[in-house]
Amino acid sequence: MVSKKTIKKLTPTQREYQRLALDRMPKRPVAANSLKAFLCGGLICVVGQGIQQMLIHWAGMTERQAADPTVAILIIASVVLTSLGVYDKLGQWAGAGSAVPVTGFANSMASTAIEHRSEGLVLGVGGNMFKLAGPVIVFGTVAAFIIAIIRFIFTQGG
Amino acid sequence: MLKGHQSWVFRNKPVIVSTAAVVGPFEGRGPLAEDFDIIHGDSFIGQDSWEKAERTLLEEASTIAIERAGITKEQVQFHIGGDLLNQIMSSSYASRTLTIPYIGVFGACSTSMESLALASYLIDTGGAKHVLAATCSHNSSAEKQFRYPTEYGSQKPPTAQYTATGSGAAVVAGSGSGPVVVAATIGRVVDMGIKDPFNMGAAMAPAAVDTITAHFRDLQVGPDHYDMIVTGDLAKVGHDIASELFDKHNIPMHKTRFRDCGMMLYDYDKQMVQAGGSGCACSAVVTYGHLIRKLRKGELKRILVVATGSLHSPLAIQQGESIPGIAHAVAIEAVPESPVEGG
Numbered sequence: 104m105v106s107k108k109t110i111k112k113l114t115p116t117q118r119e120y121q122r123l124a125l126d127r128m129p130k131r132p133v134a135a136n137s138l139k140a141f142l143c144g145g146l147i148c149v150v151g152q153g154i155q156q157m158l159i160h161w162a163g164m165t166e167r168q169a170a171d172p173t174v175a176i177l178i179i180a181s182v183v184l185t186s187l188g189v190y191d192k193l194g195q196w197a198g199a200g201s202a203v204p205v206t207g208f209a210n211s212m213a214s215t216a217i218e219h220r221s222e223g224l225v226l227g228v229g230g231n232m233f234k235l236a237g238p239v240i241v242f243g244t245v246a247a248f249i250i251a252i253i254r255f256i257f258t259q260g261g
Numbered sequence: 262m263l264k265g266h267q268s269w270v271f272r273n274k275p276v277i278v279s280t281a282a283v284v285g286p287f288e289g290r291g292p293l294a295e296d297f298d299i300i301h302g303d304s305f306i307g308q309d310s311w312e313k314a315e316r317t318l319l320e321e322a323s324t325i326a327i328e329r330a331g332i333t334k335e336q337v338q339f340h341i342g343g344d345l346l347n348q349i350m351s352s353s354y355a356s357r358t359l360t361i362p363y364i365g366v367f368g369a370c371s372t373s374m375e376s377l378a379l380a381s382y383l384i385d386t387g388g389a390k391h392v393l394a395a396t397c398s399h400n401s402s403a404e405k406q407f408r409y410p411t412e413y414g415s416q417k418p419p420t421a422q423y424t425a426t427g428s429g430a431a432v433v434a435g436s437g438s439g440p441v442v443v444a445a446t447i448g449r450v451v452d453m454g455i456k457d458p459f460n461m462g463a464a465m466a467p468a469a470v471d472t473i474t475a476h477f478r479d480l481q482v483g484p485d486h487y488d489m490i491v492t493g494d495l496a497k498v499g500h501d502i503a504s505e506l507f508d509k510h511n512i513p514m515h516k517t518r519f520r521d522c523g524m525m526l527y528d529y530d531k532q533m534v535q536a537g538g539s540g541c542a543c544s545a546v547v548t549y550g551h552l553i554r555k556l557r558k559g560e561l562k563r564i565l566v567v568a569t570g571s572l573h574s575p576l577a578i579q580q581g582e583s584i585p586g587i588a589h590a591v592a593i594e595a596v597p598e599s600p601v602e603g604g
Contacts, residue, residue, distance in 0.1 A: 194414020
């Protein structure tokens with residue numbers, strides 16, 4: 104919202120108004136939101152763990168082999184829930200809890216693909232699919248690159 | 262004719278001969294459901310995109326309003342309208358179907374009263390015999406353009422507003438029966454530096470206060486002149502701020518009923534709309550569906566509808582700009598002897 108730095112740039116009337124507006128703004132229920140996010144995010148992880156255990160026990164996979172199919176199943180489940188119009192409602196309730204796990208990433212891609220289907224397959228779906236997921240990939244890669252360099256320097260030195 | 266700095270007083274009393282309000286399923290579950298002409302069961306309205314659905318709502322509302330006025334579309338000289346989408350897409354494409362000479366206007370959610378004020382001005386000065394003022398919005402097309410994809414699971418803050426799905430249309434004429442438009446005040450753009458597009462109520466509240474104050478000054482009346490003063494879509498947050506600003510400026514708003522369309526359209530207990538409703542359709546369907554009916558029944562005598570608009574562009578917001586707000590006020594009076602018919 105409004106930081107102290109931006110308030111300084113405003114005229115006195117604007118500044119006075121911003122204070123009033125800030126005061127009248129209903130606060131986000133941070134504690135309740137955090138708890139919901141913990142419960143939902145945790146539940147998604149438990150489900151993921153469950154799927155992995157099932158693959159290990161019944162499909163005879165090793166823990167390493169089971170990791171990829173587990174992620175794939177979670178992604179498919181998220182895409183199905185997005186298509187059924189459930190995931191956005193879950194998102195309003197759970198916040199970060201449904202946004203942070205891999206299912207949230209799948210939701211960001213599926214929802215943009217559905218939304219822009221009306222503009223065609225190439226420019227609509229293809230051009231917009233990464234509209235929300237793109238920044239995650241870009242900055243995820245950049246962060247991974249920096250961490251890799253740091254690791255390289257330290258492991259070379261040691 | 263001009264009165265004061267920014268108001269028009271209509272001496273020839275343009276008549277709102279007919280109105281129509283068409284809404285989507287979510288609005289149909291709200292408390293005003295009985296006042297709407299069509300409640301659609303499906304938000305796609307039988308179309309294959311949200312944009313086409315929005316356009317269809319506008320076409321339906323316009324057609325109903327024209328039919329109800331007892332005229333054909335050839336007898337309507339001008340169609341004044343706008344909406345929220347880029348290039349006021351819905352209005353322009355709907356006007357392609359209506360084939361009525363068209364004046365496209367943009368005032369974001371204030372378009373309903375902007376178009377009604379202009380229509381009344383045209384009628385008052387003899388510029389037309391019948392003018393159609395219409396506007397529309399669709400929750401999903403607005404989400405798509407201004408926020409996130411409809412199925413994206415993002416969490417909205419309590420200050421966010423729900424864009425109404427629907428369309429409201431009115432036919433204004435030089436004579437006939439129905440409530441009359443007596444005055445209008447065109448607002449100026451007010452920007453108090455709010456940058457959060459999820460808090461439009463706070464961005465628009467100063468504009469509403471500015472226009473209402475200007476209206477009182479220009480017409481030399483007070484809040485008690487009206488049975489009800491209703492703002493467009495300030496919703497809970499904006500309404501609270503506006504009330505406080507009026508108190509600060511010593512304007513006795515307690516002498517009238519000060520309401521907000523964004524707070525009337527939905528049931529807060531049962532519907533998840535955060536702060537309340539917004540969108541061009543919000544003030545349009547509440548005014549043309551609910552309030553005009555009350556004026557016709559005589560339950561209200563004189564009202565001031567102040568449609569508020571948040572004129573921001575998603576691009577400008579990303580570039581760090583704040584949200585300019587605007588509000589246009591239109592005063593509507595009931596004519597007691599007019600026979601009650603239609604809506």
